[in-house]
Amino acid sequence: MARRQAENGVAGIGAELHRGERAMKLTVLGNNGTFPRPGGACSGYLLEHGGRFVLLECGNGVMSRLQTLCPIDRLEGIVVSHLHDDHCGDLRILKYAVETKRALGAMERIIPVYMPASPGAEAGQLHYPEAFDTGTINENTRLAIGDLHFRFARMMHSVETYAVEVSWGCGNRLVYSSDTTLHEGLIEFAKGADVLLCEATTARRGAVALPHMTAGEAGYAARTAGVGQLILTHFWCDEKEEECLQEAQAYFDNTETAEEMKQYEW
Ligand SMILES: [Zn+2]
Structure with missing residues (x-):
């Protein structure tokens, strides 16, 4: 499988200096x-900076909402x-769209996709060279997509998983936890970030051990890492977000819950 390696250096996609507006916008x-609520969607965050778009996560239900904000041929x-x-399922559908548009002459380019190399079976199933230019990520990967810069840290989950740091402008940093249990590596990676976008799968730790964080743990991580703002996300379908918010705010006051289709700007 001819996978493009992005490790150990900057994989530039239009890495030339862009002199557009400086704010970074994130739309949830x-x-x-795990699975969406009725009418909901799993993980997907559209980043926009200087008029350029990057999609962070492409879970089930994301592609439909994405296109209300960004035509797929504008995704960089x-x-x-x-x-x-719940983080990559809609890639399987997005590839149909890219293949179809290219076949009809409505789109020329393919889309760069960066993801872990394992599990190998899943990675192989997502290798669509007619639609995606696939690169692998690991802890040494540095990406520049326009003026957005990406770094990664290994998290503790049931498969190879990375927290993602997005930086822009004069040292602004957003850290996204991805899916993980609470551990020192996340706190270290998020240290001093402006924003921590953190999974808070449940409002409390139940009897079943999950490879996920509670809202209270997200609040603890935000406080310990000394971030500026905490945004909770990745809620179980039956979870009451208000309970998650209260549990996290017991540790970290400047917390809100990620609201679908809400745009945040820094
Ligand atoms: Zn998940």
């Missing part, structure tokens, strides 16, 4: 974990933290 396309890259379908 989906905030559910897709970053996927791990190969669970």
Whole structure:
């Protein structure tokens, strides 16, 4: 499989200096974990900076919402933290759109997609060279997509999973936890970030051990890492977001819950 390697250096996609507006906008396309609520969607975050678009996560339900904000031929890259379908499932549908548009002459380019190399079976199924230019990520990967810069840190989940740092402008940093249990590596990676976008799958730790964080743990991580703002996301379908918010705010006051289709700007 001819996978493009992005490790150990800057993989530039239009890395030339762009002198557009300086703000970075994030739109929450989906905030559910594992499977969507009725009418909801799983993980997807559209990043916009200087008029350029990058998709962070492409979970089930994301592609439909994405197109209300960004035509797919304007996506400059897709970053996927791990190969669970609530984070990458809509890549399988997005590839139909790219292939079809290219066949009809409505789109020329293919889309760069960055994702972990394992599990190998899943990675192989997502290798669509007619639609995606696939690169792998690991802890040494540095990406520049326009003026957005990406770094990665290995998290503790049931498959190879990376937290993602997005930086822009004069040192602004957003850290996205992806899916993980609470551990020192996340706190270290998020240290001093302006924003921590953190999974808060449940409002409390139940009897079943999950490879996920509670909202209270997200609040603890935000406080310990000394971030500026905490946004909770990746909620179980039956979870009450208000309970998650209260649990996290017991540790970290400047917390809000990720609202689907809401745009955040820094
Ligand atoms: Zn997930």
